Amino acid sequence: MPLNLSKNRTYLNGTIQICASACVLYGLWLTSHGSHWWIKVIGVLLFALANNTLFSLLHEAVHKIYSKNERVNDAMGVLASVFFPTGFTFQRLCHLSHHCNNRSDHEMFDLYYPHDNLLLKRIQFFGIFTGLYWIILVMGWMIYLVYPGFFDVLINLGKKSNLFKHADVAILLPFGKTEKEARIRLELAFSLACQIMIFYTLNLTFVWWLLAYWVFSLFWGSLQYADHAFSPRDIRKGAWDLKINPIMRYIFLNYHHHRAHHMHPNVAWFDLAQFIDYENYRPSFLEIYFRMWKGPVKTDEPAPDKLNDMEIKAIYYDD
DSSP, rough: OOOTTTTTHHHHHHHHHHHHHHHHHHHHHHHOSSSSHHHHHOOOHHHHHHHHHHHHHHHHHHHOOSSHHHHHHHHHHHHHHHTTTTOOHHHHHHHHHHHHHSSSGGGOOOOOOSOOOOHHHOOOHHHHHHHHHHHHHHHHHHHHHOHHHHHHHHHHHHHHHHTTTTTTTGGGGGGGTTTTTHHHHHHHHHHHHHHHHHHHHTTTHHHHHHHHHHHHHHHHHHHHHHHTTTTSSSSOOOOOOOOOOHHHHHHHTTTTTTTHHHHHHOOOOGGGGGGGGSSOOBHHHHHHHHHHTTTEEEEEOOOOOOOOOOHHHTTTTTT
């Protein structure tokens, strides 16, 4: 009898998460305790790849498609967020804001208008796939944990200053005086406590721990924008269904099927292939990745039309 993945998604995702979490922890342990440098390098790569699998599962939980049981969905999302590290609700607000602002001026890092600050654009763009973006995200939630009001300061600056126009300030808007502040901070504190516990329990070396996370951020950041770079300026269609080695695609749980995901954000990862239009242009991951290294490109193309209320509701379907 064939396995019904939709019916058994909780068991499938849960099994993958347990295995990936074990690989992450073992990879971290190897980075600090491997007897040879090449064993430490294997640990770094194991950690970086397995942690991207966990992020893909976090992504499923963010969209409430990890499990049909909402409590299980959110609990597993909280656990997966520990390894990024971030908070589950924090990530949910950031990511769903991305779905509403994709390819807008706020997220147009691969392109620039003639009047834009080109140096700032280049720093932003190259920062995404060199690890800087990941560092800023982690620093951002740590600031929010201590002082949530700082995000209101950034939002006000973003509204008034052209310097922040393209700095993705829109991603912060859901955090302005949100009723979920207590939950967000509790989840962030949980992730921080777990990170400290893992570090000391495994007796990790800081330099190798940092190296492992930097390599993870390279893999993670490169994919996060290769999925979108130089795609049409359309909020829902502005992404690629990238061609990639099948092994890597499964490690990332079909995350490369990103246009299909943006068009159908409530479809589980194992069903996304059914929603790919194979007649459309589908570049390879490496094609887009190497093109990104050439830097942002000048454009005069206008911003895409905003989503209507029904489309936004479909993204935030359970809030």
